[in-house]
Amino acid sequence: MGAPTDARRLLDRCRALVRPALREAVGRTHPWVGEMAAYSFGWCEVGGAPADASGGKGVRQALAVLGAEASGAPGCVAVPGAVAVELVHAFSLLHDDIMDGDTARRRRPTVWKAYGTGPAVLAGDALFALAVETLAVAPAGPAAVRLLSGALRDLVRGQADDLLFATRPWSGPERMRPREYRAMAEHKTGALLGCAAALGALLGGAPPATVSALDRAGRHLGIAFQVVDDLLGIWGDPAVTGKPVYGDLRERKKTFPVLAALDSPASARLSALLESATDPGAAAALIEESGGRSAGLAEARRQVSAAEAALAEVPLEAGAAADLRSLLDFLVRRDL
Structure with missing residues (x-):
């Protein structure tokens, strides 16, 4: 239990450092839009009454803070980067929930369900604008904005691929392959995780090689994180995940364990089951039985090893580097 407890304390520490600046940024926008943003972060209920709901783990802001500390700078210099990536992450979730038709997130109605589709789109746009503004006025602002812009480009590319993959058949030459999934997950999930760690290093004055290594480590973490989500979406405990049993299969999602199993001799029988979803x-x-679960676990481990190898390529402050590795392990071993 020691390592998970240490990682949770680490996340708590980074959230406490970033939260005042994040609240200040949200407070700069239109009050109604700010309420929707605050609702998405778990700070209030619909109508603005204070709340203390889950706003997520704060993984991206922690990566930004640790990216600065691993570069030998104080974590506070990474706060603008941490705020920016947290705002972009929230923006992407607001829009993703609309695209996917999801009605609940973290056991509460999604923003579009609570406020309406148009208002939720507007709130997402406001968060994106706030993210760019926050970085633009920070030290090293132009380079930081370029880094964030590249991550956003990849995030959109990954989301586009994810939407298109839903239309692909379960079998035949046009079906999805695991390698396509990896590229999608790197862009959709890994790009912003890598950007968070890289922004912390950049704002901390790290050399380009360190910024690049942290970006690559975050991208590998993103793939591992997404694969673990897939495993939990099929075999996770609903009391822990907040997802219904076999929810991803009922929604006919093309997750990594499914794609790996479709490469087995049982592919025809499995594709028929998946197509019917009954x-x-x-x-x-x-x-x-076809090896999908074990393939997913192996893929997550492979991506974590690649992330650790990227961290080992450059000199990092020992304590913060250990914290980064602890966080990698914690995020990928969630209830598996």
Whole structure:
């Protein structure tokens, strides 16, 4: 229990450092838009009454702070970068929930469900604008904005691929392959994680090689993080994940364990089960029997090893580097 407890304390420390600046940024926007943003962060209920709901782990802001500390700078210099990536992450979730039709997030109605689709789009746009503004006025602002812009480009590319993959068949030459999934996950999830750590290093005055190594480490973490989400979406405990049993299979999502299992001799039987989506329990059993679950675990471990190798390429402050590795391990071993 020691390592998870240490990682949670680390996340708490970084959130406490960043939260005042994040609240200040949200407070600069229109009051109604600010309320929707505050609701998305778990700070208030619909109508503005104070709340203390979960706003997420704060992984990206922690990566930014640790990126600065690993470069030998105080974590406070990374706060503008941490705020920017947290705002962009919130913006992406608001829009993702609309695109996916998701009605709940962290056991509460999503912003579009609570306020309406148009208002939720507007709130997402405001958060994106605030992120750019926050970085533009920071030291090393132009370089930081370029870094964030590149991550946003990749994030949009990954989201576009994810939407297009939903239309691909389960079988035949046009079906999705695991390598395509990896590229999608790197862009959709890894780009912003890598950007967070790289922004911290950049704002901390690190050399380009260190900024690049932290970016690559975050991208590998993003793939691992997404694969673990896929595993939890099929086999996770609903009391812990907040997701229904076999929820991803009922929604016919093309997750990594599914794609890996479709490379097995049971692909024809599995594709028929997935196409019908009438017996997710049987599909889950066949995915596991066909090696999908073990392939997902192996992929997550492979990506974590690649992230650790990227961190080992450059000199980093020992304590902060250890914190980064502790965080990697904690995020990928979630209830598996």
